[in-house]
Amino acid sequence: MIRRIAVWFVAATLAASGIAASGQERRIALEDLRSGIAFSSREIRAMQEDDFANPGMLWVEKGAKLWSAGARSCASCHREAEKSMKGVATRYPAIDHGSGRLFNLADRIMHCRSERQGAPALRHESDELLSLTAFVSHQSRGMPVGVSIEGPARPHFEAGRDFFYRRIGQVNIACAHCHDANWGKILFAETISQGHPNAFPIYRTQWQAAGSMERRLRACLSGIRAEMLPYGAPEYRDLELYLAWRAQGLPIEAPGVRR
């Protein structure tokens, strides 16, 4: 009964806010959605809010240089990223219609490099790839996350959701045990966040560097002593899509700062 009321309540909230629920049940009500920055310390928040002190901006700045570097640069097709890339990051992960695969923003950049620019491939988590991703994501800052889970994206969404609720690792817990059921509570010295992907690539003080969503997911897997899947594994993409759907409506913060 309580569950039914909760579902009705969420559905009513969704209808009121005008965001399509797509027949999905939200575990965190829209008015309770909080970006990870809301769970961060005052120092971390100050670092993210000040565009100069935010070390992630170093990657954005480098990305801006890479954007227009070389003869067949990104800029030679897409011109000014401030216009052409505005809002792009809000839509990823998304299906690539050519290959039918689910791409995140970094995959899209890599694909563009190899298919259109004839440029050498970039390694996952390389400085160049993070810089370009940060620069492109930064153009959508303040815009709400809004991915599509319709059509060919649907099975990926479902796989991601299943991953989110599956117990894994020696600790034998699912993502949901922390990020749905216990967010806002203290775990060791940290407040558990809701696990939203709206600030990536992030500058993480623990890494002393910028890093992708994938790196963060690997850190989570390591934390619960589960097998870390290799970079580029499709499971990460599916989960990223589910997380983006779950965070829809939250503003993009790239480059975010986290502890």
Add this chain to the structure above:
Amino acid sequence: MTARIQLIPPRPKRGEIIEIRVLIQHNMETGYRTDAVGGVIPRNCINVFSCRYNGAEVFRAELSPGISANPFLQFYTVAETSGELELSWMDDQGRQDSERARIVVSE
């Protein structure tokens, strides 16, 4: 290497105290970490940083492994004449780098 410089206020008056902020992209390798196969990653920190204002040194700092990666430095000087700030630094591998900023002083 990327570095960013910010002057506050951006257009100071003569005699006004200006805040100079700099953020340098550098991994400040401590020398205490090991790689995936147990080998020591050699220390590589920025060990000296200096700021020249129209050729005269106004600030110098010695940095060490206790300072985080991508160091952020903030210091002050007095705006005297328009000209150039030259910020330069060197790391343990002997790599030198510098960044310049125009400074425009109004009367």
